[in-house]
Amino acid sequence: MDGIKVSFIIPAYNVAPYIGNCIESVLTQSIEKEIIIINDGSTDRTADEAQKYADKYSFIKIINKSNQGLSSARNDGVSIARGEYVCFIDADDYFLEDFAGDFYKLCKLHRLDIIRGFYARAYPDGRIKKVIHPVSFLNCPLNSYDYLAKSVYEKAMEVVAVAGFIRRDFLINHKLKFEEGLCYEDRLFYLKLLLSSKNCTVMQTDRCIYGYRMREGSITKTTDKKKLIDLIKIMRKQIFFIDNLELNKYYITAANKVASASLSHLTSLYLRLSSNERREIIGKIPGRLKLRALRYSYSFRDFIKLSGFIFFPRLFVLIFNLKCFLKKYRDFI
Template sequence: MLPKISVVVPVYNVENYLRRCIDSILKQSFQDFEIILINDGSLDNSGKICDEYSQKDTRIKVIHKKNARVSAARNDGIKLARGKYVSFIDSDDWIESDMYKEMINKAEKLDLDLIMCDFKKKSTDFEDKRTQPIRAGYYSKSDIRNELFKCLIMFEDIQLPPTISNWVCLYKLELLKTHQLYYDEEIHYCEDSLFGSKVMYHAGSFYYLKNHHYYNYFYNPNSTTNTYNEKKWNSYLKINERLINFFGKSTEYDFSRQIKINMLFFTLNALSQIKYSHIDAVERLNMTRKIMYHPKVSDLFKDFKLPNVSWKMKVIVLLIKFKLVRVYSLILKNNKSN
């Protein structure tokens, strides 16, 4: 008999956190699931831990492969999944015991294509409950078009879309397979954004379990997420290109402004990350100049009305628009020293 949920867990060098993650799945009050552990070329004991769990529980399957990053690992999971629904969990995170029970009950009752809950951002010394600025409850296809297409790629205030955190979602596998919805394996940063937007675009029904914080996202302050590198910027550019190719052709809705705001978000993100890079002032200035003068950054300001943000943010956006590199760098330096 096929499981109701396939839980896909990409695994890479997480020996200190992996048991917590797997145990939280096994302790679910809903037990009709399979766990697909994709060991993505781990160099520590993560692979051994995966095998240890698979020997104890036949619902756990382990795939060992050469490192190909998280997008490829999740795609492997989608292809191997046998459940009616599929869920993605990052291997250093964990979930509350009733997460799948509450989500699958709602999903099956309403025959949902997509359901989403909220999460808690947690570290050793803090907990921050996160929620999305959209209403709770059921969305039909027309509701998705009328209420969510306007923030499918990016909110007007330069915030990522509601589905940015793929791990708080439960996806109907049939929807993914029918529309060939997979992660772009050339993109290694912010890959959730593109995937989530495309899934919501195709979804015929959606439910938001607002203020149900079932997922625990482990925040590691030493992560490279907040630091700039060339590969990250290239991923941002590829996402922008994919958005244009996919959503730019839509006849249902004009996504052009959201695509531009998305490019602005990535530009702001990359520029802010430069201050965390371990480089000297001259190189930092050159990196800033390279981003501001990039053709994609210049293009976004053509016939572009400033977004609905604070005046301080508008000043930053104008500095980028008019390529005032030294003024921006001076502000960055002052903010860093404060």
């Protein structure tokens, strides 16, 4: 392992104003580390900003490549990583504290394959809103099947690849990669990560370690028709993966609720499209997928939302537009 305990993998695309803050937060981590920055075809000064740090620190590596998306960048980072664990962080985000040494000690003590913390939403006006779920399984090692199920049933599911460590050999041995060419790849990766092995041990800590920057123009803040089509493809892949698992009803239901949450998320994105695009998207979602998502609704709120979307799509849009109008009216007065 060359003495490297953690490989921090940073995909970067046109984030020149933020990447310095990201790298600085990784540098503060008190652990033997390497930092791998994948410049994914940036057209601004992202590469130049990253190079300033690479010139100063020998453990920082930069991969410059043509733009192929977040998944490809993460996969490239894992392929050259030498650390015992990998830690993903997006280049416009940052760590809130020095946590890595403590996380590594927990990994060794409990022989963990995965350790996770919570994240906070960081707003442009300086506000920080922590997203911490008071679940029953904090700071306890769990089998990954139980971790997934408890996260789902206690309404604490966070389908993100960031905010924690994953043992590198675990990723390699189970051939776990991010789906390239598609958005919302975390939703599929999350399922495969937790359900690909019966011998995977996970811990959810109570620490809030990750600052998720809420900015306009980020991948998660922009919507277009392709992203919804990608999400439909991800849902199909989720269902295919689930249907090939040999698990009992308790775990299968939890896995299906993860897939159902993908369609619930799609309904929110759907409302941002034009009427023509909405009709096209509706036609691309198989009826069986809609009904399956409804059957395994993640929450009662999702059940209501999906029911409106599936059975009364025009009314669903009308109610959304009315809510937007009323909100603007309240803000005006």
